[in-house]
Amino acid sequence: MKSKEKVVLAYSGGLDTSITIPWLQENYDFEVIAVCVDVGQGEGETFGVEEKAVRSGANKAYLLDVRKEFLDEYAFQMLKAGAIYEDKYLLGTSVARPLIGKKLVEIAEKEGAAYIVHGCTGKGNDQVRFELAIKALNPSIKIIAPWRVWDIKSREQAIEYAEARNIPVPVKKKSPYSMDRNLWHLSHEGADLESPWNEHQSSIYKMTVAPEDAPDKATYVEIGFEKGIPVYVDGEKLDSIELMEKLNELAGKNGVGVADMVENRLVGMKSRGVYETPGGTVLTIAHRELERITLDKDTSLFKAMVSQKYASILYDGQWFTPLREALDAFVDSTQEMVTGTVKMKLYKGNCTIAGSKSPYSLYSEELATFSSDDVYNQKDSEGFINLFGLPLKVRALLNKKLKEEGK
Structure with missing residues (x-):
């Protein structure tokens, strides 16, 4: 008997990927290998996820803990670059996608799978991010995107599909938010958030609290950096996971790090998201402040341009590109002296x-x-101003001459 072809499914245990397993079984003759990549979603999402995948019909399941790699090689590299998309979004979802894509390719190669399946919609950015990562790392792997081919057109229909097949999913009709969480952030999209006129409700928060519910007394925290990387909190050296968890807790309980924005998606439309990035917000502001005292003016100005381009590269899913690697070389050079403490x-x-x-x-x-x-010597400034203003003086003299000549 000919063995079935294998397919690796990017599996989260959420609504979209939960219904993908039976859909693949009903429409293809594949051996399904579910892969959940843990970038800090929390035990609520990862606990028992392998068993759930198998119960849903997967032939095999992996749970990969890559939290440290995510922070050390992706999130903190982004932090050093100072990347912020459209002056507001700290790229929490974007920065996790290339690593997840990398792990999917590694498992596909290990298992001999010819296909990778993802549960991204045809309207979103993540489909681009995953597929560009796969193409960059192993272009021979074929990609299946169910949301682009199946008859399910809404989250409500997806929920009905799951309920008809007795597949447990964490999203109910009464609260159909699309959420993505990792150690860096938590995003909320969909439902009433789709109208920019609707004020988002603080009841959706999971990493933070509303400012009015935060303590009446300020919290002070000192963050120590070494070459642009955060390594200390209040003088205590922590590994990246411990440091991120601690800052998320401190900032979250003080209501820090919520961004509500309408952004320009890569696919051409605008979308609205509410992002909780408590620890990441503190680190971003602290890192930028440390650069203010350690970088010279010209380097700072040029790095600001690099930061903007870096954000676009990351948002657009172009992590595995020569340009990003070249920009990292520049960024790493600028960070040699970005060592110190910010309160x-x-x-x-x-x-x-x-x-x-x-x-x-x-x-x-x-x-x-x-x-x-x-x-x-304050007298030195006179000569400087004379030289600095010389072009203005020359132009003024020319204008005066032309005016006198009636030209």
């Missing part, structure tokens, strides 16, 4: 700087002081 004040949804220091600080109190000093 943050967390209070009712606000995250502000309370102090910063670095052994490589370019800030000089002697030069910046308004008091008397022996370092800076």
Whole structure:
């Protein structure tokens, strides 16, 4: 008997991927291998996920814990780059996709699977991110995207499909939000959020609290960086997972890190999302502040342009590209002196700087002081201004001459 072809399914245990297993069985003659990649979704989503996949019909299931790799090689690299999409989105979903795609390819190669299946819709960005990662790492693997071919057209129909086959899913008709969670963030989309006029309700929060429910007393936290990487919290050295969990807890209970935005999707439409990024918000602001005292002006200005491009590359699923690797080389170079400590004040949804220091600080109190000093000769500024303003003076003299000549 000819053996069945194998297919690797990107499996989360959520609605879309849960109904994909029976759909594949009903429409293809595949051996289904479900792969759940743990990037910090939490035990509520990963506990028993292998058993659930098998109960739903999968022939085999994997649960891969890649949380440390996710933070060390992806999220913190993004942090060093200063990537923020459209000045607001800290790219929590985007930054996890290339790693998940990489792991799907690794399992497909290990199992000899010719296909990878994902549960992304035809309207979203994730389909692009997954498929570009697969194409970059193993272009011989074929891709199946059920949402682009099946008759199910809405989340409500997907729920009905699951209920008809007795497949347990965490989403009910009364709360049909699409959520994605990892150690960096949690996103919410769909339902009443689809109208930008609707104020989102704080009842959807899972990592944070509403600012009005946060403590009345501010929380101070000190974050230590080494070459752009956060390694200390309040003087205690932590590994990346411990550090992220601690900052998520501290920032979350103070209502820090919620972004409600309408963004431009890669596929051409606008969409609205509510993002909870408590620890990531604190790290992003702290890291940027440390760069302010350790990077020179020209490097800072150029890095701002790189940050914007880096964000677009990441959002568009182009992680495995020569350009991203080249930009990383620049970013890593800029981070050589980004070492020091930043003190943050967390209070009712606000995250502000309370102090910063670095052994490589370019800030000089002697030069910046308004008091008397022996370092800076204020008379020197006259010559500087004369030279700096010379083009303006030349142009003004020319205009005066032309006016006198009646031209």
